[in-house]
Amino acid sequence: MKNLKVPLAIExxxxxxxxxxxxxxxxxxxxxxxxxxxxxxxxLVEDNPLVYRFWTFEPFPGxxxxxxxxxxxxxPGLVGQEYFxxxxxxxxxxxxxxxxxxxxxxxxLLLTRDGELETRTVVKDTLVYIPSGWAHRMVxxxxxxxxxxxxxxxxxxxxxxxxxxxxxxxxVLKTEDGPKVVKCK
Amino acid sequence: MKNLKVPLAIExxxxxxxxxxxxxxxxxxxxxxxxxxxxxxxxLVEDNPLVYRFWTFEPFPGxxxxxxxxxxxxxPGLVGQEYFxxxxxxxxxxxxxxxxxxxxxxxxLLLTRDGELETRTVVKDTLVYIPSGWAHRMVxxxxxxxxxxxxxxxxxxxxxxxxxxxxxxxxVLKTEDGPKVVKCK
Numbered sequence: 001m002k003n004l005k006v007p008l009a010i011e012x013x014x015x016x017x018x019x020x021x022x023x024x025x026x027x028x029x030x031x032x033x034x035x036x037x038x039x040x041x042x043x044l045v046e047d048n049p050l051v052y053r054f055w056t057f058e059p060f061p062g063x064x065x066x067x068x069x070x071x072x073x074x075x076p077g078l079v080g081q082e083y084f085x086x087x088x089x090x091x092x093x094x095x096x097x098x099x100x101x102x103x104x105x106x107x108x109l110l111l112t113r114d115g116e117l118e119t120r121t122v123v124k125d126t127l128v129y130i131p132s133g134w135a136h137r138m139v140x141x142x143x144x145x146x147x148x149x150x151x152x153x154x155x156x157x158x159x160x161x162x163x164x165x166x167x168x169x170x171x172v173l174k175t176e177d178g179p180k181v182v183k184c185k
Numbered sequence: 186m187k188n189l190k191v192p193l194a195i196e197x198x199x200x201x202x203x204x205x206x207x208x209x210x211x212x213x214x215x216x217x218x219x220x221x222x223x224x225x226x227x228x229l230v231e232d233n234p235l236v237y238r239f240w241t242f243e244p245f246p247g248x249x250x251x252x253x254x255x256x257x258x259x260x261p262g263l264v265g266q267e268y269f270x271x272x273x274x275x276x277x278x279x280x281x282x283x284x285x286x287x288x289x290x291x292x293x294l295l296l297t298r299d300g301e302l303e304t305r306t307v308v309k310d311t312l313v314y315i316p317s318g319w320a321h322r323m324v325x326x327x328x329x330x331x332x333x334x335x336x337x338x339x340x341x342x343x344x345x346x347x348x349x350x351x352x353x354x355x356x357v358l359k360t361e362d363g364p365k366v367v368k369c370k
Binding site: 057063064065066067069091093094095096097098100127129131132149151152153156 | 242248249250251252254276278279280281282283285312314316317334336337338341
């Protein structure tokens with residue numbers, strides 16, 4: 001049962017999600033995404049915290065109709081009034097994605113190319129379907145690490161550049177009345 | 186935030202997995218899959234239990250690269266020495282699937298068209314990648330309800346007929362030493 005074939009290799013890595021989380025993920029530090037925050041420059045003078053880390057698993061070979069899987073830990077934190085968040089990206093062409101909350105409390109921002117915004121609260125066992133054409137950025141609005149899993153078709157091209165260039169159009173601010181979504185001026 | 190558009194409709198149904206599980210699933214009773222068990226005929230004289238139930242969610246519209254989602258409750262039980270199991274199916278053409286264990290203890294059977302078998306134990310948070318070309322049947326080898334989620338690309342055609350006609354080639358029997366996978370004669 002442990003003598004795995006190449007097509008089943010991904011299972012070899014992730015027999016159990018919680019085993020895998022001790023192994024090497026990719027990290028995103030604040031300096032990697034400084035432009036995303038309104039106040040990043042002033043904060044960066046002093047500090048460069050890890051904002052999130054993620055694991056990605058792609059099957060081999062990744063033919064038509066195969067799926068990729070990822071898991072993200074997004075830490076709690078603030079940059080000025082803004083919560084820690086992921087960089088956010090569109091998919092090029094057609095391709096949906098599913099997010100499932102594992103722990104913590106997130107606010108998922110969904111954005112069309114026309115600037116239309118939808119938001120979803122994500123907690124443990126929340127499943128959100130992200131249809132083709134909607135950029136997605138997760139914001140940690142809680143006090144603990146937000147963990148969520150993601151499922152998407154292999155072969156999708158990720159467009160991070162559009163968000164890096166144009167921003168997301170909205171910011172999520174911590175206020176005395178809780179998280180507030182505000183349109184960028 | 187509740188004024189959803191059509192492309193996000195699936196999220197409207199499954200804001201939270203555990204809310205949804207009280208709503209209408211599809212059921213598979215023993216008589217629906219009598220031929221799958223060696224001893225089904227004799228058992229059916231007396232009883233027709235619910236073997237499993239499942240929910241399927243498909244996004245609208247289900248274009249290229251969109252994903253479907255399902256959740257299954259497979260009950261504990263025996264038909265003779267055989268554990269309760271799902272019908273099992275191939276995908277026609279290319280297309281993978283991901284299973285994630287939620288509760289209980291399962292044994293996943295994976296089978297190629299050439300009769301090659303692989304098995305995986307599935308418990309809470311186990312993620313198994315099912316590559317293109319492998320039929321999949323879940324067997325509940327525990328004492329409680331086995332719950333697992335599934336993710337697959339929309340547009341896949343399910344081939345249940347091959348397994349119904351030819352069987353799975355192997356049976357999982359309850360023995361004093363635990364579950365035992367045996368080849369059909």
